[in-house]
Amino acid sequence: MSQFALEITDLKKTYDxxxxxxxxxxLTVQExxxxxxxxxxxxxxxxxxxxxxxxxxxxxxxxxxxNIDTDENFPEAKRLLGVVSQEINFNNFEKVxxxxxxxxxxxxxxxxxxxxxxxxxxKRLGLWExxxxxxxxxxxxxxxxxxxxxxxxxxPKLLILDEPTAGVDIELRREMWDFLKEINxxxxxxxxxxxxxxxxxxxxxxxxxxxxxxxxENTSMKDxxxxxxxxxxxxxxxxxxxxPPSIDNFQISLEDSNTLNVAIKKDQSINELFDQLSDQGxxxxxxxxxxxxxxxxxxxxxxxx
Amino acid sequence: MSRKNEILISxxxxxxxxxxxYLRIWVQTLVPPAVTMSLYFVIFGSLIGPRxxxxxxxDYIQFMIxxxxxxxxxxxxxxxxxxxxxxxxFQKSIEELLVSxxxxxxxxxxxxxxxxxxxxxxxxxxxxxxxxxxxxxSIVNPMLTILVLLLTSILFSLMGFINAIFADSFDDISxxxxxxxxxxxxxxxxxxxxNILPDIWRNISMANPMLxxxxxxxxxxxxxxxxxxxxxxxxxxxxxxxLTAACLLLLxxxxxxxx
Numbered sequence: 001m002s003q004f005a006l007e008i009t010d011l012k013k014t015y016d017x018x019x020x021x022x023x024x025x026x027l028t029v030q031e032x033x034x035x036x037x038x039x040x041x042x043x044x045x046x047x048x049x050x051x052x053x054x055x056x057x058x059x060x061x062x063x064x065x066x067n068i069d070t071d072e073n074f075p076e077a078k079r080l081l082g083v084v085s086q087e088i089n090f091n092n093f094e095k096v097x098x099x100x101x102x103x104x105x106x107x108x109x110x111x112x113x114x115x116x117x118x119x120x121x122x123k124r125l126g127l128w129e130x131x132x133x134x135x136x137x138x139x140x141x142x143x144x145x146x147x148x149x150x151x152x153x154x155x156p157k158l159l160i161l162d163e164p165t166a167g168v169d170i171e172l173r174r175e176m177w178d179f180l181k182e183i184n185x186x187x188x189x190x191x192x193x194x195x196x197x198x199x200x201x202x203x204x205x206x207x208x209x210x211x212x213x214x215x216x217e218n219t220s221m222k223d224x225x226x227x228x229x230x231x232x233x234x235x236x237x238x239x240x241x242x243x244p245p246s247i248d249n250f251q252i253s254l255e256d257s258n259t260l261n262v263a264i265k266k267d268q269s270i271n272e273l274f275d276q277l278s279d280q281g282x283x284x285x286x287x288x289x290x291x292x293x294x295x296x297x298x299x300x301x302x303x304x305x
Numbered sequence: 306m307s308r309k310n311e312i313l314i315s316x317x318x319x320x321x322x323x324x325x326x327y328l329r330i331w332v333q334t335l336v337p338p339a340v341t342m343s344l345y346f347v348i349f350g351s352l353i354g355p356r357x358x359x360x361x362x363x364d365y366i367q368f369m370i371x372x373x374x375x376x377x378x379x380x381x382x383x384x385x386x387x388x389x390x391x392x393x394x395f396q397k398s399i400e401e402l403l404v405s406x407x408x409x410x411x412x413x414x415x416x417x418x419x420x421x422x423x424x425x426x427x428x429x430x431x432x433x434x435x436x437x438x439x440x441x442x443s444i445v446n447p448m449l450t451i452l453v454l455l456l457t458s459i460l461f462s463l464m465g466f467i468n469a470i471f472a473d474s475f476d477d478i479s480x481x482x483x484x485x486x487x488x489x490x491x492x493x494x495x496x497x498x499x500n501i502l503p504d505i506w507r508n509i510s511m512a513n514p515m516l517x518x519x520x521x522x523x524x525x526x527x528x529x530x531x532x533x534x535x536x537x538x539x540x541x542x543x544x545x546x547x548l549t550a551a552c553l554l555l556l557x558x559x560x561x562x563x564x
Binding site: 015050053054055056057074075076078079081083085087088089090091092093098102103105106107108109110111150 | 308310311312314315317318319321322325329392393396397398399400401402403404405406407408559563564
């Protein structure tokens, strides 16, 4: 039977500096979900994750992980949870293999078993060849992988990643996406915070947006994108233009002499645009989104809030 | 796996990690006390010592050996825990422990054991060095000696832990060792018996906790002491109990560790 991987009820956090980070958040994440937690800087995402992971003490509210109340049995709840923090949090002078094996030991995994699990995990993340290297010698991308290896070593049922691909190159980001999709398909519930909204759009089924310590949206990704009124498209054309063509009902501007920027409303037909451009002798060779659709919606929501 | 076994494995893991840490940097952690103490033995023991004569009826170098061992144990136990725990805070690798199911008491014991093992190891190294300068040394009460060695390293490891909890910078972890511990140790009877002091300074010295630690250890090694041993042992145990409670309270409240 499906259950909640995470249940947050009326979660509040006020720091010693009197900064109110969370004003009473209510949130549920279904088991098996790939969930995006978004918000601008300082919105309260990291505070929420910190409280779930016991890195931050809550002021009030309840957190349940797979129905285990963290106030009642945090050790049991922690066993089900893996956390990839935003910042590098291992000893840079230790060897890769030691960092992961030690983390397994902290979860009570005996050394022999920990060594086996470490080998499997490091191989899975392409780190096995670097197992005897000091962590400080790794590239930024490999350090990120090491963070994920540490979080997965005890096979958590819920994995929380706080901006895991920040500062990672595109190739490695795609590799990480594939890896995360794979472990999600194998049953691990994933909660992801990211500033790359394309990442959330690509990976996540459901989404919540936090701003100023409040939840301003909590819905499915499909539903969110459905609500988008206007989309911007960039059309590459064969000929050079000095001025944008005038076409009824469409707002068109020139991105450069060979590229048109078109705003298309949800109820408008894109075929109509192409027909009219064709009538004016303008041939479209390719077309792409102007920017990430979710990004547009996100900015709009945060502005409203 | 039972919760007890799980905690035991996590505790062993942390202790192993702590021991590996100071062994990995042995040139910084194990060699300096041996070199420094050799210099003390050469200068104060072999060169100046014979001119000083006897202290409490013992050769000066013989009198000095327990004090110098204790000085090394105190500074190294303290330094190990304060630097190790502050480093894990500074590097944020403390998160590795906080997100795990390890209870706070196991985290405390793990770090303290790191300090205790280093303190005892250094104590043994300094004792071995002292045998080069005074081969005839024999320990009068081995049980008391080992007990004091253990209790002292626990006590100062706990102090180092509290220092690290409140430390916000590398300056903060050197202030107490430099300006509090070192003067108290030097004035705590390492190099002299308080019986040679004028009354007023003898009375003031009695308020120095280091005096009790050094003299109890000297009683174990040489059978001479300026203080009451049962009283000194009781005070050490009392302080261990108070500091342990304080450390656990601070950890449970998340002071210096959780936001």
